[in-house]
Amino acid sequence: MPDISANTAGIRSPNPFWLASAPPTNSGPQIMRAFDAGWGGAVWKTLGQPIQNVSSRFGAIPWGGRNGVGFNNIELITDRPLESNFREMAEVKKRYPKHAVIASLMVETREEWKEIIKRSEDAGADGLELNFGCPHGMCERGMGSAVGQEPTVNARITSWAKEFATVPVLVKLTPNVSDILPHGLAAQAGGADGVSLINTIKSIIGVDLDTMVPRPLVNGRSTNGGYCGVAVRPIALHMAAALARDPRFNLPISGIGGVANWQHAVEFLLLGSSSVQVCTEVMLRGYRIVEDMIEGLEGYMRKHQIETLDGLVGRAVPAYTEWGELDLNYETVAKIDANKCIGCQLCVTACHDGAHQCIHPNPDGSLRVPIVDESECVGCNLCQIVCPVEGCITMEPVDNGYAPATWNLHLTEDAALRPKKGSH
């Protein structure tokens, strides 16, 4: 059995699956139920000066008749008294000493940081997560993403936290920036032990067409909220990987954003995260999803004969490179497996209207298997994406006789490039 115990910046947990700071970690009883279900760690719902929330708070994008492919919220940090939170935190730590309990924190002044860090550590927190990410409400009060968007403020507050903390400190970054790197480096400069990302993305989830008010509706008005759920995973993966592959950035990463199952979690691990946090999928389907995440991860590691998480974390990072380092002479063409084709011709339409007009209906009108004009196919793979039959359209490499050549090599060493296809 592979060992899936995890360690992010010295915060250890029986597995890499943590609950992100959000409603599923609102209280001690919830977190204990989550640990019973199998979660390895929990980042407590952000603690600070308790706030007052609005109703409604959530919006969701449906796809294929089901809600929640994308999710957004206008909820703030904890609305519960700090005493209750810390009392419950101590109780959780007493009952679950091996699980990771991380206190997510958001306050303003140096004194407040000092005080809340002390109380967190007294309650037994295994680590701290500084919430520099909340993109609504709190930033209007000078906290959350207002901190995360200013590298100097980020570094300053991080250094305060490091001054007061004895347990590891993670900085939770906001994705509401054009380039994540300076913000990750600011946390590093402030002395952080690790980073977690992403928090939610500034968004308007939609507009209620009957009332003509954006969603979620709060007594005839709305506001921008934080976007999350499976739809944000590509953005989150990119940001986590952008840090993981930069040689100047050396901190451990806890990956967050759009994880709904073990496969998504493995993607984060492969791109350099050593733990993975989940919020939306748990809100939608419950703590029970972790059973499959654990089994799926173990099954994957067995299949690839990987014994510990270290053998997995970051394995995909070296293959993530600049566009200028990609081989321009690598050529593929689409191949349609006539035995698998069901004749929907979605590829014909996609290629004609959205690509390079080189998949044609079969000239033999009695057959619906389309024909690829390989001399024109640019190998974009749009047809493969629209094909509903797995393995029916494959992208097959073509030997064009050219040695591999990147754009960068072409610029620096005048490497020969193959003739362009489909550009007449």
Place this chain on the structure above:
Amino acid sequence: MRPLPPDRSELSFTDGKPPLSPLQAATEANRCLYCSDAPCIKACPTGINIPEFIRKIATGNLEGSARTIFDSNILGQSCARVCPVEVLCVGDCVYNALGVPPIQIGKLQRFATDAALARGPLPYAAGPDSGRSVGLVGGGPASLACAHRLRRFGHRVTIYEARAQLGGLNVTGIAPYKLPSADGLAEAEAVLAIGGIDVVTGVSVPTDLSWATLLDRHDALFIGVGLGPDSRLGLEGEGLRGVMGAVAFIEQMKLGQVNLRGVQTAAVVGGGNTAMDAVRELRGLGVPDVVLVYRGDEAGMSGYRHEWEGARKLGVRAAFRRQPVAFEVAEGAVTGLRLAPLGPDKRPLGVDPELLPAQLVLLAIGQGTLGHLVEGLDGVQTARGRVVADAAGRTGNPRVFVGGDCKNGGKEVVNAVAEGRDAAVAIDELLRRAGAEVA
């Protein structure tokens, strides 16, 4: 165990519900709402966590999916194919309430379990040896489920089976278009793969081996002998060529050969599920004209509606409100059946019986019970031929447990599995308690 003969009549049947392709399975699995406290789980007698195993199919975690199934139901592979899902899990899918086709739970379960068994042995190991032993009488689904759970608890297990092979009706009785005997047998082997289950075939208890001997040998006993032979009409000529009990006929078809040469019309007497299977099987074996003879109305049949609809589609005829009163006989063989018309109250109308020419008559009017076998077992009671026990299978004798058809009077494979498994838990409790007292 004796291997099955290669030329069995059942081999002319094909899969009635073909397996799902990976794409079909993924599409169907992604449709599941993953209900909380799901009604389908409650409708499953073994309580499989259905939404969980389906989610695991959707995420590509097939191993975990099968594990979720087998944890509750070690015969999950055959149940996927033989369960009347229309009246169990699928019947309670919340989609029904929306007028949306319910999730095909049986087919998804088959997808996950077939894949698991194709991969190799089931992922279960026997518990540490408890030094205790249990004798199981009968080797059908009830006993197999009981044996496997007992092994997981670490108890030693011996199964005593009257027939030459294990599996019970799962091998000898299930319609071949649902589950051929070879697959039922392979599943029994997969259960045995946990190791440490001794199997003694060809012994009928108590004729060949007395209860006293068994009680001597074992710390506890489990009885899973199922039901007895087909019931008879009590008419003259019943012993002649051309008249058979339906369950006996089906067993012959599944394990050997049936000769239907010269059978133009076959009559099946009864309105239960054995009758439903028999008429469909006769059509499948090529009998041109098959007639179901039932005492009551169409609506009054205990056989499942979906089964009867399937039979109708195959061209099966029905003679409702008809009671066989005599056989027509020529040259020592049956040539027809005399049927007395009945009123709505199932009483004879007093008109002349009609003749139904038939060269084969199968009796599917129920099976006898085997309660008499336990006579002489101290404290064990029977009622209407069934062995009396509580929900966990405890009889009046603290060392004797029971489950399956011989307890419930004849239900489904999945009920037998649930009862066998639960009896194992009760037996384990007893043996642990006894162990604690000794120590």
